[in-house]
Amino acid sequence: MRQWWQQGSPWVWLSASALLLCLGLFMALLGLIAVKGMQHFWPAPLVQFQLSEQGKPQLGRLVRQISDRSEAATNRLWLLDRGDGLSKENAESPASSGRYLLLEAQQLLPERPSNAVLVQLHDGRTLYGTMLDAAEVWQSQEQAETGLWLELASQRPVLLPAEDIRAYWLPNQLSLWQRGVVFCQEWRHFLTAAPSQNQSAGGIFPAIFGTLVMVLLMAVLVTPFGILAAIYLHEYAPKNWLTQLIRTSVYNLAGIPSVVMGIFGLAFFVYVLGGSLDRLFYADQLPAPTFGTPGLFWAALTLALLTLPVVIVATEEGLSRLPQAQRLGSFALGATQAETIWKVVVPQAAPAMLTGLILAIARAAGEVAPLMLVGVVKSAPQLPVDMQFPFIHLERKFMHLGYHLYDVGFQSPDAEVAMSLVYAIGLVLLTLILLLNLSAFLLRQRLRRKYRLID
């Protein structure tokens, strides 16, 4: 035992278990987001429930179980989603008119009708109902329109016109394969469509696009500035206390809370810079502001400022790792300092610069707080890039995945229930960041291979 202790084995075990714990938590996080996010689009069966003994059975989707501890005994309740098919006139009582209901277990009926249908309308509404055999109804009606005959809650059958329907399926009689198909279709819709008026329905394409454009613009802004600043600091600046002071300050900029950066962005970029731009170039449109209002460019600039220290630190790190002998070798061949920097130093420090960029992207893509002040909105009518001259509209407001997630999950009336949607958005955001990082990572690997230094 003593020997075991003296050989330092405890340290091995301690450090290994710390690593294991980190990995475990990390996997748990990823797993949770992935599973919950995926679940949102997996077609769940529809159930039947009765509000009272005599009540007509209705269709709904179970959201989750809730335990109610307010009474003496713990009571298990089900949160149920009745869809958007309710209208005021047929509500049985005010209490039961909402889309979401809390049910006791005995109110659920065991059978799951196979003709229960889930209909997604183009306007973002979801209906649960019973599909009626078209032939049955047609006997009494004229065959004027094509569409879907549906019996909703306690209404007479209605005909949904085909052009209103985005998709429908019969969840209780789908095979596994068919469920998979529905799952993929719904994901595709989610990723490529715009949100409906009701934020928590429809797709998130504008948010994905906005995030991507904003991050890329940020990268384009921060990379040259960060790299040039680091080159000056490391290669040109005299090595004295002033340089050291500047370096320390820059490194500490990384610790500024992002909300504070947002305030600075609003106060300086939007009002001062944007206001002056408006007075100089868009005077004819005043008082309606063009650049003097939060927008894509200011958001990207604010994030660039936020991530500047990261790029500077990483670049300087790379520059100082480059052996002095490489620089001297270049000077000894008659290179000037500029030639040495551009032909010898920068190519070899490029992987470190890309590391900085990766870190900057990772930081920027996840920031939400400062963006709320400088350009992100709940829903933007237009994408920041389109076919209209000048193609990229820097002054437009835009949507962002992080903000959308916050809005759907915590600001909308259905927040409680939108949780699985929040996971889905989180999953998309995570995937987007991973993809961005992966591409920078692959680029870095290529550069590393090109400028391989063997010790």
Added chain:
Amino acid sequence: MQTAMPTTMQTKVAIRDFSLWFQHQQVLDSIELTIPPNQVTALIGPSGCGKSSLLRAMNRMNELMIDCRNQGQVLLDGQNIYQPETDVARLRCRVGMVFQKPNPFPKSVYDNVAFGLRLQGERSRRRLDEQVESALKQVGLWSEVKSRLHQNALTLSTGQQQRLVIARAIALQPEVLLLDEPASALDPISTLKVEELIYELKATYTVVIVTHNMQQAARVSDYTAFLNQGRLVEWAATHTIFTQPASQQTEDYITGRFG
């Protein structure tokens, strides 16, 4: 200082009353040294005595490494290289330098040799090819690398890398070649090759070599200068220094009694 200086001697580089300070530490103290053209001059002395600093004084590399101050003159063909109007980049093309540890760039063999030429503005592919080939032939590396000219230079062996950086320096056709312990990081075979190379190079270039290996100095050099603690103790033909040194210090150092 005891120097047996031949009176009728040609001069490539003349170091006149040269002193050098790194920050507040004096590194070189009133050095007087003449480097004859097309000869190999060896600088020997205990480590830390200022051999490398003296070598770097001849192409003004000291100022790149550290905050330094100097006094006196270094004349290249009669021109003081410490004049303010000196074009330092041009000077370093005329006075090439090879370091103790081979430091090829992580580029291809070809690009390493062509680096200096391209800086000079040489763009013609044909002329570049010719000069790269000729430089590699001079250092005896051509037959070994001609099939992998476009491979990363860091895949060569250390000995090959050292000859490559020599080729890189002589591709610029310098007048003077400064070698700072060029063989100290090499194995005996590579050392031998580099020594043979130095012997051949003196037909074309003036060579100054720093070495801490007495046999090497005796083998390759025509003149030897012995430095100690920043001062030039003795400077003479190599043969003289190794057979009848004028100073007791030199004798002690050569025979291994100190240093």
